[in-house]
Amino acid sequence: MKVFLFIVLSGLMTFGAITFSQQDELQESISRGQEIYTDFCINCHMANGEGVENTFPPLANSDYLKNNQEASIRGIKYGQKGEITVNGVTYNGNMAPMGLSDDEVADVMNFINNSWGNSIKGMVTEEQVTTIKK
Amino acid sequence: MYLYTNKSMKMKQFTSLLAVLLFSFYSCAQQEPSEISAETPQKINYVTEVIVPELNIPWGMEFLPDGSILITEKTGTLIHFKDGAKTTIEGLPEVYVRGQGGLMDIKLHPDYENNGWIYFSYGSPEGEDEGGNTAIIRAKLNGNILADVEHLYKGVPNTKKGQHWGSRIEFDKEGYLYFSIGDRGNRDVNPQDITRDGGKIYRLHADGTIPNDNPFVDNADAKKAIFSFGHRNPQGMAMHPETGKIWVNEHGPKGGDEINVVEKGNNYGWPVISYGINYSGTKFTEITEKEGMEQPLFYWVPSIAPSGMAFVTSSNYPDWKDSVLVGSLKFEYLERLVIKDNKVSKREKLFEGLGRFRNIKQAPDGYLYAGVEGVGIVKIIPDSF
Secondary structure, eight states, X not given: OHHHHHHHHHHHHHHHHXXXXXXXXXXXXXXXXXXXXXXXXXXXXXXXXXXXTTTBOOOTTOHHHHHOHHHHHHHHHHOEEEEEEETTEEEEEEEOOOOOOHHHHHHHHHHHHTXXXXXXXXXXXXXXXXXXXX | OOOOOOHHHHHHHHHHHHHHHHHHHHHHOOOOOOSSOEEOOSOOSEEEEEEEEOOSOEEEEEEOTTSOEEEEETTTEXXXXXXXXXXXXXXXXXXXXXXTBSEEEEEEOTTHHHHOOEEEEEEEOOSSSSSBEEEEEEEEEETTEEEEEEEEEEOSSOBOOOSOOOOOEEEOTTOOEEEEEOXXXXXXXXXXXXXXXXXXXXXXXXXXXXXXXXXXTTOTTSOTTEEEEOOSOEEEEEEOTTTOOEEEEEOOSBSOEEEEXXXXXXXXXXXXXXXXXXXXXXXXXXXXXXXXXXOOSEEESSOOOEEEEEEOXXXXXXXXXXXXXXXETTTTEEEEEEEETTEEEEEEEESTTSOXXXXXXXXXXXXXXXXXXXXXXXXXXXXXX
């Protein structure tokens, strides 16, 4: 009985530790991402991800972001040009590539995915960003 | 009814309550908007025509004597547009593209026809630290190659920050070379410290040497190329056609963009005084003026995100006499400010919705040209209808 309890408990702890460290990793990525956001994104997409009406699309509660994670990553990595529709509004803007490294793109994606009411599941990793091509 | 027995105490409490209330009103107060607001004109007697199509961020442009145009794309490409065709000019130093930085302004020497010098500002990774900072070079165009490159100035230290590279270049009537470097995202360290680069307007001789009457040449620790300081991010710069003074426009944070007339040794106050607030809505300063710090000629609240600046002197635009034009990146129009007695008396939104106006210049042919992001270079011509 004692052995059984021990096994169960240690199993739970290991599971807990793994979940916790993943959570930790995400949290760290988000906080690095926040710094990137404040430096590179905030002057157009604004402090609460609300964007600028008809000019810069919102990131907060954006259906585009939710349904187009890969295209969103590509947009940050290589720039975004041409028409996109966000929450029913069509934007035809031009976002220049920011010169961010793949780990920085992952961090800022994690920040955006988990801010201002967004909670998009799954952590964006540097490896994932690396695989996304123009 | 009142529990207070002591009237003066009641009064005192009331006064302090009032003070607290007033104070909290004050700190939550809306920003004071610009004195003059921008209007949409009833009718504009000019239209735009795309001259150079398909450009991403045409940060700078210059007009060569043969009528061709040199264009700097922020991504690092120098384009020569001649007889309807674009040619890429090779030979630029390595450009560090990061955030707002990349290949930025271009300016011909006032005596270009005789000496051939072309000046550039760009994000340079040169140096030991990681990252980059604004650099100024000059070079000559030799066919499709940039030759005789001379490095004139490089801001230090390098940083991976993407913000505030400044980078406009202008000459005055006496042939001095002016350029800006923004605060490089280091607001509380760079702009008020004359021993550091960033948040400054610089003045050099055309060959890159430092004029011996620059304001801080006698200060052993100072960056001696500094002409004025306390700037945030000047992306517009033009010499006033009559006074010969250098005018700049600079981005504020949320509100607080400014036009400043640059004078030797002056402190323009960033970030000690400002009409702007943080993007988050919090304040970084309580004051908008202070002794020893200059007031702007004009400030924008809300911000228009100004870039590029041109005085209209050409007889092709009689409606726009006494005007200065400034591009708005944020609201995607060209702003016309009427200047009377060194004050802004009227503001107009021109060509609303055309795109992010990055740059505006009056070319030697007497026409105005604007660099619009994602659109190209447009020429502003009288509407013939």
